[in-house]
Amino acid sequence: MNLSYKHIAPFLSAKQNRLQRWFSYFGLGTGVLLLLCSLQMYINISQLLKDRNPKKNGYDYISVTKIITNENMGSNHSFSKGDIDEIKAQPFIADAMPLLANNFLVKATGSSSLPFTTDLFLESIDNSFIDTIPPGFTWQEGQDVIPIIMSSDYLELYNTVFAPSKDLPQFSSESISAVMVQLECYSASGVPVIFKAHVVALSDRINSVLVPQNFLDWANKKLGSGNIPPSRVFLKTTDANSADLQNFLQKKQYNINKDKAKFGRVKQVLQAIVSGISAFGVLVILLAMMLFSFYLQLVIERSKDNLQLLLTLGYSPAWLSKTVAKRWVPVYVVIILSGLLFTMLFQYYFRSVAMNGREELSPFIHWTVGAVALLLLFLSVVINYRMVSRLLHKL
Amino acid sequence: MQISLKKILPVFFSQQPAANSQIWQQEVVFNKGEYIHIIAPSGSGKTSLVHFLYGLKKDYNGEILYNNESLKEFNAEKLALWRQQHISIVFQDMRLFTEQTVLQNLEIKRLLHPFHPADKITTMAKRLGIENKLGKLCSTCSYGEQQRIAIIRALLQPFDFLLLDEPFSHLDEANRIKAMELIEEEAAVRNASIILADLKEISYFKAEKKLVM
Numbered sequence: 001m002n003l004s005y006k007h008i009a010p011f012l013s014a015k016q017n018r019l020q021r022w023f024s025y026f027g028l029g030t031g032v033l034l035l036l037c038s039l040q041m042y043i044n045i046s047q048l049l050k051d052r053n054p055k056k057n058g059y060d061y062i063s064v065t066k067i068i069t070n071e072n073m074g075s076n077h078s079f080s081k082g083d084i085d086e087i088k089a090q091p092f093i094a095d096a097m098p099l100l101a102n103n104f105l106v107k108a109t110g111s112s113s114l115p116f117t118t119d120l121f122l123e124s125i126d127n128s129f130i131d132t133i134p135p136g137f138t139w140q141e142g143q144d145v146i147p148i149i150m151s152s153d154y155l156e157l158y159n160t161v162f163a164p165s166k167d168l169p170q171f172s173s174e175s176i177s178a179v180m181v182q183l184e185c186y187s188a189s190g191v192p193v194i195f196k197a198h199v200v201a202l203s204d205r206i207n208s209v210l211v212p213q214n215f216l217d218w219a220n221k222k223l224g225s226g227n228i229p230p231s232r233v234f235l236k237t238t239d240a241n242s243a244d245l246q247n248f249l250q251k252k253q254y255n256i257n258k259d260k261a262k263f264g265r266v267k268q269v270l271q272a273i274v275s276g277i278s279a280f281g282v283l284v285i286l287l288a289m290m291l292f293s294f295y296l297q298l299v300i301e302r303s304k305d306n307l308q309l310l311l312t313l314g315y316s317p318a319w320l321s322k323t324v325a326k327r328w329v330p331v332y333v334v335i336i337l338s339g340l341l342f343t344m345l346f347q348y349y350f351r352s353v354a355m356n357g358r359e360e361l362s363p364f365i366h367w368t369v370g371a372v373a374l375l376l377l378f379l380s381v382v383i384n385y386r387m388v389s390r391l392l393h394k395l
Numbered sequence: 396m397q398i399s400l401k402k403i404l405p406v407f408f409s410q411q412p413a414a415n416s417q418i419w420q421q422e423v424v425f426n427k428g429e430y431i432h433i434i435a436p437s438g439s440g441k442t443s444l445v446h447f448l449y450g451l452k453k454d455y456n457g458e459i460l461y462n463n464e465s466l467k468e469f470n471a472e473k474l475a476l477w478r479q480q481h482i483s484i485v486f487q488d489m490r491l492f493t494e495q496t497v498l499q500n501l502e503i504k505r506l507l508h509p510f511h512p513a514d515k516i517t518t519m520a521k522r523l524g525i526e527n528k529l530g531k532l533c534s535t536c537s538y539g540e541q542q543r544i545a546i547i548r549a550l551l552q553p554f555d556f557l558l559l560d561e562p563f564s565h566l567d568e569a570n571r572i573k574a575m576e577l578i579e580e581e582a583a584v585r586n587a588s589i590i591l592a593d594l595k596e597i598s599y600f601k602a603e604k605k606l607v608m
Contacts, residue, residue, distance in 0.1 A: 003506050010495060011503070309490055312451065314478030314507055314552070317471045393471075 003319075005327045011306040012299060012324070020295045025335060027288030032339035032376060034281030036369050037346050042274045043366045044350065045267060048358070059094060060240035061129060061205050063232050064254040078229035087233060092244045095236040097126045099208065100216055103224030105186040108197070114168060114179060123208040124216040129234050132201040139215040145196045146183055149210040150176075152202040173202050187223040206234070241267045285376070293387050300391045308395050321389035325381075332380040340365075340373045396427040396462060396481075396555050398448065403457035405443050417606040418444060420457070425588055427555045430579075432602035433592040439608040441592045442487055445560040448590070449484050450474045479508040483554040485562040489545040493534040497525065497544050500533055505551040510585075519547045522577055524570065538565040546574050550581040557582055559591040575599050 064087075066077040079098060087096040102122040110116045127133055130149060137147045152173065159170045171179065176199045183195040203210065220227050237245055240256075246268060249256060300307065311317060344365050351361040400423040408419065417423070418433065419440065425431055435441035446452040447459060450466050459466040461477070469477065492500050501516045520526040523543040528536055533544065542565045549557060557578065563571040579601065582589050591600055592608075 002509075007503065007506055010499060011492060306492055309492060310503070311471075311475070312478075312490065313504055314475050316475035319475075 003323070005323050008310065008315075008320070008323065009327075011310060012303040020291065020298075024288050024292035024295055025331065027284060027291060028332075028380070029335045029339060031281050031284030031286075031288055032336050032373070033342050034284060035278055035376070036281075036339055036343040036365075036373060038274045038277040038281060039372055040343055040347055040365055040369050041350075042271060042278070043368070044347075044361055045270050045274065047360050047362075048355075059236045059238060061131075061234055061236055062240050062256050063099065063206070063234050064249065064256050065232050067253045067255045076229075078231050079233050080229060084233060087235065090245075090248055092239070092242055092248070093235050093237050095128075097129050097234050097236075098230030099123045099125050099206075099232040099234060100213070100220075100227050100230055102185075102216060103220045103226065103228045104188070107184040107186075109182040109184065110168075111180065111182075114181070116166065116168065120183075121209060122211045122216060122219075123232075124211055124213040125206065125234060126213065129206070129236065130210065131203055131205040134200045136200050137212060139212040141218060144194075145198065146211055146215060147200040148197050149201045149203050149206075150199050151207045151209075152204050153207055154209070155202060176202070185219055185223055188225075193219075193223065243268055243271075289380070289383060292384075296384075296387055297391060300388070300395075304395060307392065311395065317392055318389075321385065321392050324392070325385040325388040328384055329381055332377060332384070336373055336377045336380070340370065343369060343373075398425045398556060399423070399458075399460040399463075400425075401458040401460065403447065403455045403459060405440055405447075406454045406456060408440060416608050418608050423606070425556065425590060427588050428586050429588045429604060430582075430600065430602045431588065431590045432596065432600055432605045433590065433608060434594075434596050434605060435592055435608035436594060441594075441608060442560055444608070445484070445487075445558050445590075445592055448556075448558055449482060450477065480553050481555045482558065483549040483552055483556075484558040485542075485545050485549045485560060487560040487564070489538075489541045491533045491541055491544060491548075494532065496530055496532055497536065498529040500544060501529075501548055501551060504548045508552050510553045511551055516547065516551070519550065519577065523547065523573055539567070539570065542566055543570070543574065546578065550578065554585060554587050556588045556590060559589065559593075561593050562591070563593075563597070571597075572599050 068077055084096055084098060087093055100123060106120045106122055108118050108120045132149065137149060139146060155173060155176060163170045180196050180198045183197040184192045186192050217227065310320065347365050348363050351357060351363050355361055402420045402422065404419045433441065447455050450469060453467050505511065517526060520529055525540050525543050528540055533541060546562060563574060566574060578589065
């Protein structure tokens with residue numbers, strides 16, 4: 001059959017109800033644009049908020065504590081072995097290690113050029129969780145020099161607050177390693193054991209004064225009553241802001257760094273809003289398809305006598321369905337490609353103007369957005385064909 | 396190639412009126428190439444028979460076989476193909492697209508399965524005296540003109556059987572003869588059968604078989 005839509009077009013009342021048809025096109029275009037843009041925004045938010053924290057081998061390291069409230073202030077807030085095992089068992093947590101603290105009194109005393117004395121705390125953690133491990137961060141029994149890894153925040157506090165107020169010298173991150181302090185560790189009976197200590201590295205990740213784990217184990221056993229249950233646990237996770245992790249921590253009433261918690265919360269809220277817009281986009285598309293189906297029903301109803309006569313003359317119902325439905329394929333292609341084009345322009349504008357060209361974002365749309373546009377096109381064509389075919393077979 | 400009627404009777408017919416019919420409840424065979432004249436008074440079911448043969452209605456008992464295949468078993472697609480290539484019809488009520496021009500009415504049929512080139516439409520229209528109507532809307536044509544349009548439309552496709560249901564009811568004698576000549580010429584080109592049903596015998600139809608309903 002060497003026929004096309006143009007041959008049967010005069011027999012259909014498709015030119016009527018233009019307003020309804022254009023409304024349905026506009027609705028479909030709006031829905032497609034909403035869906036594609038919100039999907040792209042969802043991906044943008046994930047990319048913008050994913051790589052914010054320093055990572056080692058693609059992991060986030062965050063410390064958690066149990067929340068201390070007015071009601072539970074006096075109770076035990078340490079983590080049991082069961083707590084840690086439960087944390088490790090979560091699929092979104094790659095590993096978890098406790099931060100062990102000293103179980104004895106520690107005092108640090110400076111030299112004549114650095115005259116100070118202060119009570120101190122010491123902690124240790126498995127080396128795999130420390131971001132900067134110099135070769136000298138080891139200890140053997142009998143060794144009287146203790147290597148320390150200190151938080152870089154502490155050095156900053158010392159240099160900006162402590163040193164000026166006490167008229168003490170300031171140190172750079174390199175020169176601090178040359179400073180040797182005396183470490184007095186007291187047993188329960190008050191007998192001191194004296195060590196020398198110096199900073200071998202600074203850590204951006206762990207806010208603490210870290211010593212080698214075997215030293216703390218030995219000292220806790222020798223000077224105290226052994227290791228005490230940890231109050232802090234470090235988590236190793238692929239995404240510190242994942243919704244699953246946030247929900248787990250919330251459920252267990254564990255506390256993480258407030259900035260990170262807020263950050264994760266903001267991400268959740270933003271993604272929820274964008275998901276809501278996506279759902280609205282889908283709703284608009286469905287409404288537009290419904291409006292279009294009413295338009296089609298009206299066209300076919302008004303052309304009913306002519307279509308029936310075409311079938312009587314020998315026109316095949318399958319050919320008529322396909323030909324009438326095909327008439328709208330270019331319209332769908334134009335609408336959905338326009339939606340995709342506007343999404344591309346939106347993404348380019350969002351990255352270059354709204355986000356000042358941030359490198360985490362691509363100026364191009366994500367491939368999944370293109371795939372969704374193709375899927376929408378496929379669905380529109382199939383739904384349209386089925387609608388026309390159903391209406392024609394009803395004649 | 397043949398159409399066989401196997402004791403067919405419309406479901407809405409009582410047995411009595413069909414008792415003397417040479418069609419109803421009879422075993423009848425129409426072979427390709429035969430000219431068959433069915434003479435049927437009003438109310439004897441002439442139009443029903445034509446519609447049964449064209450596959451428009453299925454409310455009959457018995458069977459109509461087309462090359463040993465039951466017409467009732469044809470699905471919509473097979474029926475469409477059959478109407479494109481093997482059977483053509485002139486309806487008693489013409490069934491034209493009244494809001495389209497005469498030419499559009501004829502082209503939409505010719506294009507479906509072209510047997511003749513497009514200029515054949517003008518040739519046929521000239522022979523039947525309606526060439527000046529080709530550009531006019533069908534709704535502006537008289538019944539006689541519409542009947543000639545319906546006849547030309549039926550002759551624009553390939554067919555093995557041509558069904559004519561009172562095809563000349565609105566034509567004068569001269570136009571009837573012209574139309575019959577054209578029909579017989581076209582049937583001869585295809586070696587096709589003509590099955591003409593009318594109220595009374597038509598003398599200028601060279602029927603080989605006459606059946607009374």
